[in-house]
Amino acid sequence: MNRTLSVKIIALTIWGLLLFSPFLFQDVRQVEVAARICVFIVLVASYDLLIGYTGIVSFAHTMFFGLGAYGVAIAMKQGDNTWGYWIVGALAGVLVAAVLAVLIGLLSLRVKAIFFAMITLAAASVALVLASQLSSFTGGEDGMTYSSPDIFKPATKLLTDDEGKVARIAGVRMNGKIAAYYFVFFTSAVMFWVMLRIVGSPLGTVLKAIRENEARAEGIGYRVVAYRTAVFVIAATTAALAGAVYAAWLKYTGPDTTLSFAIMIDILLMVVIGGMGTMWGAAIGATLMVLAQYYLRDLMEVASDATSAIPLLPELLSPDRWLLWLGIIFILLVYFFPAGIAGTIIRGRAK
Amino acid sequence: MLAGATEQNLNHMIHPSLSTRDLTIRFGGHTAVNAVTCDFRPGELTVIVGPNGAGKTTYFNMISGQLTPTSGSVEKDGVDLTRMSASQIARHGVGRAFQLTNLFPQLSVLENIRLAVQAQAGDGRRFFTPVAKLSELTARAERYLEATKLSDKAELPAAALAHGDQRKLEVALLMAMEPDIYMFDEPTAGMSLDHAPDVLDLIAEIKHDHSKTVLLVEHKMDVVRALADRIIVLHNGELIADGDPGEVMSSQVVKDVYLGNAGEMA
Ligand SMILES: Nc1ncnc2c1ncn2[C@@H]1O[C@H](COP(=O)(O)OP(=O)(O)OP(=O)(O)O)[C@@H](O)[C@H]1O
Ligand SMILES: [Mg+2]
Numbered sequence: 001m002n003r004t005l006s007v008k009i010i011a012l013t014i015w016g017l018l019l020f021s022p023f024l025f026q027d028v029r030q031v032e033v034a035a036r037i038c039v040f041i042v043l044v045a046s047y048d049l050l051i052g053y054t055g056i057v058s059f060a061h062t063m064f065f066g067l068g069a070y071g072v073a074i075a076m077k078q079g080d081n082t083w084g085y086w087i088v089g090a091l092a093g094v095l096v097a098a099v100l101a102v103l104i105g106l107l108s109l110r111v112k113a114i115f116f117a118m119i120t121l122a123a124a125s126v127a128l129v130l131a132s133q134l135s136s137f138t139g140g141e142d143g144m145t146y147s148s149p150d151i152f153k154p155a156t157k158l159l160t161d162d163e164g165k166v167a168r169i170a171g172v173r174m175n176g177k178i179a180a181y182y183f184v185f186f187t188s189a190v191m192f193w194v195m196l197r198i199v200g201s202p203l204g205t206v207l208k209a210i211r212e213n214e215a216r217a218e219g220i221g222y223r224v225v226a227y228r229t230a231v232f233v234i235a236a237t238t239a240a241l242a243g244a245v246y247a248a249w250l251k252y253t254g255p256d257t258t259l260s261f262a263i264m265i266d267i268l269l270m271v272v273i274g275g276m277g278t279m280w281g282a283a284i285g286a287t288l289m290v291l292a293q294y295y296l297r298d299l300m301e302v303a304s305d306a307t308s309a310i311p312l313l314p315e316l317l318s319p320d321r322w323l324l325w326l327g328i329i330f331i332l333l334v335y336f337f338p339a340g341i342a343g344t345i346i347r348g349r350a351k
Numbered sequence: 352m353l354a355g356a357t358e359q360n361l362n363h364m365i366h367p368s369l370s371t372r373d374l375t376i377r378f379g380g381h382t383a384v385n386a387v388t389c390d391f392r393p394g395e396l397t398v399i400v401g402p403n404g405a406g407k408t409t410y411f412n413m414i415s416g417q418l419t420p421t422s423g424s425v426e427k428d429g430v431d432l433t434r435m436s437a438s439q440i441a442r443h444g445v446g447r448a449f450q451l452t453n454l455f456p457q458l459s460v461l462e463n464i465r466l467a468v469q470a471q472a473g474d475g476r477r478f479f480t481p482v483a484k485l486s487e488l489t490a491r492a493e494r495y496l497e498a499t500k501l502s503d504k505a506e507l508p509a510a511a512l513a514h515g516d517q518r519k520l521e522v523a524l525l526m527a528m529e530p531d532i533y534m535f536d537e538p539t540a541g542m543s544l545d546h547a548p549d550v551l552d553l554i555a556e557i558k559h560d561h562s563k564t565v566l567l568v569e570h571k572m573d574v575v576r577a578l579a580d581r582i583i584v585l586h587n588g589e590l591i592a593d594g595d596p597g598e599v600m601s602s603q604v605v606k607d608v609y610l611g612n613a614g615e616m617a
Contacts, residue, residue: 194479202469202485203478205458209466212455219415219453220528221441221470 007342011280014287015189022181023170029294031181037290038188039246044270045195045282046238052276053199054231055211057113059264060120063127064101064236066259068093068243073144073253074137081147090244094237101236105229128259143254152180152248180249187245191238192283198234199279207231208277266293273333275340284341292329297322365392368564369445369532374413374423383409385588386423391532394561396554398575398596399568401585402608407568408450410585411534414566415447416440427532441470446530450537450568452517456510460501460520463509465492467527492527499523500549515546522550526557533557534566539574547574554578575600584608 014037017024021034043065050056071093072086079085100123108119131138138144150156156176159167167174198204209217210224218224247253256262266289274285297319304317337344367390374387384406391397399407412418414425416437424433432440441447455463465482468491469475482488496502499519504512509520522538535554539547551574557563558578569575575582575596582599584592586608592599599605 197479197481200481200483201478202465202474202480202482202488203476205462205466205469205482206475208458208462209455212457213453215417215437216449216453216455216524217466218437219417219441219447220467220524221438222475223436223438227475 003346003348007278007280007284007345011283011342014283015192018185021185022178023172026172031177033290033294035181035184035246035249037287038184039242039249040267040270040286040290041283042188042191042195042242043239044267044274044286045192045279046235046242047267048271048274048276048279048282049195049198049207049231049235049238051271052278053204053211054207054228055113056109056228056232057117058120058232058235059117059261060104060124060127061235061239061267062259062261062264063120063124064097064239065243065246065263066127066131066253066255067097067100068240068245069247069253069258070131070138070243071096071240072244072247073139073146076146076148076247077139077144081149083149086149086244086248089247090241093244094240097236097240098233101233102229105232106225109225109228109232124259124261124264128255128261131255131259139254141255143252143257145252148180148248148251150176152176152183184245184249188242191241192279195238196279203227203230211277269330272340273330273337275337275343275346278340278342278346281340281342288341292326296326300325365394367391368393368428369414369566370426371410371414372424372426374410374425375421376409376413376418377421383588384413384420384585387585387588387590388423389583389590389593391564391566393531393564394558395580396558396565396567396578397581397583398579399566399583399585400570400575400605405585406588407585408536409588411447411536411566411568414440415445415534417447441528441530444531445534446525446528446532447534448521448525448536448538450540452514452521454509454517454520454524457508459506460509460512461489461492461496461505463520464495464523464527465489467524468492468495471527471529495523495527498526498553515542518542519546519550522553526553531562532564532566536568537570538567539569539571551578 018034018038022031025031025034043061047061050058068090072089075085075089075092104119104123108116132141153176156179157166157174158176158179159174161167172178206217206222206227209222210227214224243258250257270285270289271282272285273288274281274283300317300322301319304314304319307313307317333341339347369391370389372388374384375382376384387410399410401407409418413420416432416435416439420433424431426432427443427445430443432443432445435443455466465488469488472488474485474488493502496505499522501516501519501523504516509517512520518538518541522535525533525535538550538554542550554565554567555578558565567578579596581594582596583590584599584605591608592602592604
């Protein structure tokens with residue numbers, strides 16, 4: 001079983017790097033990327049509970065993510081930037097997500113998978129339309145900006161030195177930005193850990209059984225619809241919580257950061273790249289994809305410059321073509337890792 | 352007890368654990384099972400015979416909830432199971448193994464069995480305790496692995512097993528459910544001769560526990576002779592004979608049915 005071990009080591013290395021990100025990568029944009037990776041690992045892992053573990057195809061994951069984010073955004077915009085409003089907003093978002101998940105689950109998890117997917121698609125479209133239409137409430141297309149809690153402000157001194165200035169550890173200023181990052185990191189890590197516990201529990205095996213052979217799972221005594229609804233609610237509330245955390249970090253919530261179908265597609269790609277049905281793979285998939293989205297252009301710029309003497313190549317490697325290259329990388333990954341990176345390492349390439 | 356009562360008579364005084372009343376199912380115009388009324392008692396192993404397409408599997412499917420009958424009823428210990436879902440029926444202590452192997456292919460052999468164990472123990476809802484900490488579950492699953500001689504294949508995915516081992520796992524799943532009513536649908540079909548006895552010994556063991564009721568669909572005559580307390584015969588969806596194995600097997604109806612069809616009973 002050391003194949004599984006190597007996947008765990010890769011994923012734990014990622015988490016280790018994320019833990020020390022503010023010290024390893026001191027650029028503002030780099031910390032931005034690290035925080036996004038944390039949140040997306042949770043988002044992808046919770047989506048994997050559905051698609052990879054239980055075999056449920058849903059397109060409403062960004063809707064749940066958005067519910068958490070909008071809950072916080074609206075509460076902090078209407079109220080103020082205290083933790084009380086964050087908690088109220090997050091709870092409201094999570095609660096609405098849970099209720100919607102129960103309703104969608106009970107009403108439609110009995111039908112064929114394809115219909116269920118359609119229903120979630122419809123629900124997600126409605127959420128997107130509502131968010132842009134109810135602009136007095138949601139900020140419409142422009143979204144909302146608001147302040148984060150005081151402790152996250154760059155001016156906040158977490159530690160002070162003898163002169164009362166903000167202290168540095170290993171050269172890094174201990175200000176509010178650090179607090180904000182570790183808030184994102186630790187909440188994400190805890191959610192990821194909880195999901196690991198879920199897939200390693202008896203419930204986790206039931207979910208896989210439903211994916212493998214729903215009729216037999218029912219036949220040995222499991223109420224499949226109840227289990228499906230339960231996992232749908234777990235995934236939805238986790239996504240909503242991730243949204244609430246991300247909203248506090250970004251200090252901005254809009255359709256493009258939370259609700260859009262572009263993000264839904266990103267999540268799908270991350271699950272596939274990481275490997276469906278491998279919780280650890282979520283960490284790998286999310287990290288690779290976010291890194292590619294942020295750094296592929298830079299990388300290509302370097303490559304394009306370095307090859308400027310050669311004909312054609314700089315043209316091909318022009319940063320404007322980064323999406324083309326992202327597509328090519330994706331195709332290669334799927335070709336060489338048909339079960340995703342983690343899945344293929346665990347199962348081996350054969351078969 | 353009445354003096355001089357034969358064992359057979361005593362058996363009939365025990366309350367039936369499972370009964371079907373006029374159980375009928377129609378697919379379009381075709382009546383696959385037609386008004387089958389039958390009682391099954393604890394401590395009794397009933398073999399169900401009948402030619403291909405007689406409706407044996409369909410009869411099982413209605414009892415265990417894979418199919419909903421068109422009319423008639425199924426009752427277990429006074430509880431009406433007719434309209435219950437398959438999972439409810441399973442939780443009421445009716446267990447079923449399938450004629451066509453019906454497993455969780457990508458899960459390991461041990462996980463397959465543990466699923467049935469934890470369903471029975473009501474542990475499926477535990478969502479936070481690592482499986483490794485629930486040693487009782489694993490220990491119980493391992494007992495059924497041993498009983499079916501699959502211990503050395505515990506970590507293999509079910510899909511990787513040879514056909515005979517898959518059949519054994521199918522039986523192990525049913526055993527692990529620890530039901531009151533065991534329903535086996537041709538458990539040794541397609542199994543090699545050296546493996547079949549493993550399964551048949553297990554069934555014989557269940558039979559010795561007098562609180563359990565066993566229904567067994569089986570074609571092989573030697574198996575029928577060795578295990579049956581009673582035989583019922585289905586033909587074209589109807590119950591045409593019911594009784595003591597010796598009597599039923601030598602009766603004219605059974606000979607007619609089997610002579611009129613491909614000679615499976617030979
Ligand atoms: N879901 C279904 N839809 C339509 N017809 C069905 C269905 N299930 C069973 N039948 C029909 O019911 C009849 C009885 O089939 P069944 O599988 O119960 O026979 P069997 O006695 O188990 O036969 P075998 O010995 O081959 O297993 C057959 O004619 C079959 O075609
Ligand atoms: Mg059959």
